[in-house]
Amino acid sequence: MSATVEDIAEEIRSYIPGTEEIVVQYVAGYLLDLDDAAEDEDVLEIAQLILESAIPSTSKDALxxxxxxxxxxxKLGELLEEPLRKRAEKNRAGKSNELVRLDKVMDLSKTTMSSTIALGEGVDLESINKGKASRVDVKKLEKQEAKLRAKIEKRSRRDLYEGSKLLDQYKKQQSYEEMFMKINPLDAAAAAKNKSKDIHLPSIDVNFGSNRILSGASLTLAHGRRYGLIGRNGVGxxxxxxxxxxxxxxIPSHITILFVEQEIVGDDTLALDSVLQADVWRDILLREEVSLNxxxxELEKEGDDKRxxxxxxxxxxxxxxxxxxxxEMEAESGPARAAALLAGLGFSEADQSRPTRSFSxxxxMRLALARALFVKPSLLLLDEPxxxxxxxxxxxxEDYLQTWSGTLLVVSHDRAFLDAVATDIIHMHSSRxxxxxxxxxxxxxxxSERDRNLRKEYDTQMEYRKHLQAFIDRWRYNANRAAQAQSKIKILEKLPELHPPEAEETETFKFPETEKISPPILQLNEVTFGYTPDKILLRGINIDxxxxxxxxxxxxxxxxxxxxxxxxxxxxxxxVGHVNQNGRLRVGYFAQHHVDNLDPNMNPVQFLQSKFPGKTEQEYRQHLGNFQISGMTGLQMIGTLSGGQKSRVAFAVLSLQRPHVLLLDEPTNHLDIEGLDALMSALSSWNGGVIVISHDERFIxxxxxxxxxxxxxTVNKFKGDVQAYKSLIVSNIKARP
Known part of the structure; x- marks a missing residue:
């Protein structure tokens, strides 16, 4: 019986307890993907290096x-003995000197050598081959080179993904205080006086591993502007x-930066104190003030001695x-500012005195956001707040950020949020x-207008080229029209090279039509509920x-x-009260934790098969395609998929239940703008009932x-739209004493 990912992972956990799960899964996946390793690559040796590097050098038990x-x-060598033997035999067979007859003949003396072939110094290829013809099939050579490049790129992408997760784990080991003091020195604020806080970098390259994210891109952020950074999932x-x-x-060193990326680590620090401590230099200076006082x-007691x-x-x-x-940093007003920020983000006065470990x-994550807003950096970076x-x-x-005095760069897929907050949009695509x-x-x-104009210009020019080529093809060998044909050829040669405009990326989701069932379908009648009798959460609820x-x-x-x-x-x-359900009712329920509960060690096809057995692989892949999980993505481990791709898999699972009613709890998280459009369109055209909990104004x-x-x-119908409700919230918050 062949080893599985879980077999290898279990051996790693058994021999080296405490190894981070991300390292365990990476090594297991790497060892099972032997076909993807280079021929001369010692996979066991590389796995050993990875595992040894995961052992903390400061550990007492490191040796x-x-x-x-x-x-x-x-032990892993024994487990993988059979696949390693087959791989070795395959590699030896690939290196055998088998003669192959090639079809096409070409003269190498007139051909540029392939970039993948290196010759030693002193070899004069042209003189050796002078007057001789070499029987090399160039097309086959190019095809093999393309395969080699694709293989290298595939390995790079996989290593990039796993490497990024390992790097994130490493960064999380550094304390917030260490990172803050390193990125934002104490003298940065003083140095910023009389200096521009605008950022203009005319040409930057951003790489991660071998992946090029930006190439020669211009990064321009004017101080005081609020930029929305948009682009497809996975663009970087x-x-x-x-x-x-x-x-x-x-970035100029006098510009202070803060990035809200992950939730804070919970401990016994009170929520209010956690926000106050976010401004590390304020906290250090306050402690120094106490120490100096x-x-x-003490020195006052020592008398008038010179020392x-x-x-x-x-x-x-x-x-x-x-x-x-x-x-300078308005330290005295700190507690009042921190309390106001927490209140705006939903923390009651009692919540502000609770330890951070008691929060979900x-x-x-809200605390992390409050901490960033309290610090008031020159450049605030937010990722899907x-x-x-x-x-x-x-x-x-939204209301708070509209008066943000510094520069804001926010990644968001929420159109209404970007409409309310952004003064500028940066579209990230095609490495620019x-x-x-x-x-x-x-x-x-x-x-949209620019894309239409570019498409129109491209079509017009292509039509012109087509017209010129038709004239040339018709008259170039006609003695009377040859001169005109030559003139057209010169015009055609001078035309600039055209690239078709990028096609607009769209997605489609599809929920299966549901059959009619007779009412009442789903009702709550005078329902009262509380997790304890003395603390009622909902009272007298009626919904049909x-x-x-x-x-x-x-x-x-x-x-x-x-x-x-x-x-x-x-x-x-x-x-109290009761719930009425039609006996034939099927309810589909989507919640964010369902995304987290997808098995990371299965691919989407396997996961669907485990939940809904009985179909062919092609049928599962076709169904996943209804939610844009297509091609090789359907065969990737779920653990390697982005948040948006996991959401799409969860929707695919949901639709296989063939529900009559969909209950969706925050379904828009992680979906990019195109995915969100696809979901809205699918729900609008679907013939079943929909109840959604969402914060996305446009989606609602x-x-x-x-x-x-x-x-x-209580739960009551609101007479007004989402915008009216949001305006009411803001006015109520501002009216608080």
Whole structure:
């Protein structure tokens, strides 16, 4: 029986306990993909190097672990004995001197040598082959070279992906304080005085591994402008933000930078203190102030000795410098600013006094956002901030960022958010950055018009070329028209080389039509629910869902939106009232944790097969294609897919249930703009019922016909659209004392 990924992974975990799971999965996948390794590559030796490099050099048991690695590699050699033997035989067969008859004859003396062939010095190929013809099939040689290049690129892409995950793991080991002080020195703010905070880098290259993300691109960020960075999933937007944040592109040193990328690590620090400590230099200076005051108090007791007078003078001078620095950064107003930021993001006064470890991942992400806003860097970098907050917090954030005094660069797929916040759009594609003035709606209009003009110009020029070529073909051998034909040939040769405009990228999703069932389909009648009898979350709820229902549920986090969905799917039982369901009803439920629960060690085809057995591989692949998981993507490990691709797999799973009603809890997270358009279009044309919980204004406006607000223990229909609801939220927040 052949070894599987899990077999190898289990051996690694057994021999080297504590190895990071990402390293375990990478080594297991690498060892099973033997066909993709170079012929002379010692796969076991490379696996040993990777495993040894994963052992912390500071570990007391490092030597013992390396001995265990040696033992593990021997065990893996036994496990993979058969595939390694076959690979060796295949490689030996490939190197045999078998004679092959080639078809096409060419003269090598008149041909440029392939770039993949190297000759030693002193060999005069032309003189050796003079007057001789070599029987080399150039097309076959080129074909082999293309295969070799494709193989190298495929390995590079895989290594790039795994390498990026390993690098991220390494970066996470560095403390926030260390990174902050390294990226933003204390004297940066002082150095910024009278200096421009505009960024203009006329030509930057951004690579990750062997992957070229930007080539000769111009990065221009004017101080005080708010830029939305958009582009397809996988184009490298987040990588660009990381390069800027780490100053791997030459951002002027006096410009302070902060990048909100991941949630904070939970510990016993209170939420309010966590925000205050985010400004590392403020925190350090405040601690130094306390220390200097204590030192001066001690020195006062020591009398008038010359030594103590000098020490007092030094301490007083330094204390004055510290006070000046703290005054510059408005340290005194820190607690009030931090509390206001947390309140805007949904933290109650009680929440602000809770330790960070008591918050869920989504709330910790909000804390990370509050910390960044508190620091007020010259350049703030945000990566999909709307993914982690509800509509109430999003409305507040949009309003807050509209008055942001520094420069903002935000990656987002939320069109309404970009319309509210962005003053400029940067479109990242084809290894370059294109700039557009205005918000997303203005960008879309301008780009669409530009694309139409480019297509029209291209078609016109191609028609002109076609006309010239037709004249040439008809008259070039006619004695009377030969001169005219030659003139046309010269015109054609002088025309610039044309490249067709990039095709507009579109996607389509498809949900299967559902059969009619008689009402009532799904109802909540006077339902009351609480997780404990003394703490009622929802009271007296009435909802009637039909096949024509299009309902969006909004409200603050913790109000009971997800609980309401669980009551509808019968995951929770009401304390009072009852749930009516048609006996034939099939409900499809999508939640973000469903994306996380996809098996990372299976490919999408295998995962669908495990959930819905009985179809052919081609049928599974065809179904995945309905959600843009096509080609080799359907055979990639789910763990290597992007968040947007995982969402597409989850939707493919959902549609195989052939539901009558879809309940979607934050379905837009991770989907790029094209994927979001595809989902909206599919839901709009589908004939079943839809209930969505979402913070995406455009998604709600497009898909839903009714807006229901879940707040204060009730769920009521809202008389107005999403924009009216968001305006109400902001006005209520501003009205707070």
């Amino acid at each position: 013992k672990s390396k001995v265990q690695v040696d033992q593990l590699v021997k 937007k987040s990588t660009l933000l990381r390069h800027i944040a780490m100053r791997e592109v030459p 204590a030192k001066l108090t 103590f007078e000098d020490a007092r003078g030094e301490a007083e001078t330094r204390l004055a410098e510290v006070h000046a620095r703290l005054a 991942g989504g709330w910790r 709307s993914n982690h907050i509800d509509l109430n917090a999003l409305a507040w954030l 950055l294109d700039y557009y003035k205005g918000n997303f709606t203005q960008f879309y209009s301008t780009k 869902v039909g096949l024509d229902s299009r309902i969006a549920i909004v409200g603050p986090n913790g109000a009971g939106k997800s609980t309401l969905i669980k009551l509808l799917i019968d995951d929770l039982k009401p304390m 406006t497009t898909v839903a016909k009714e807006l229901w607000v879940c707040a204060d223990g």
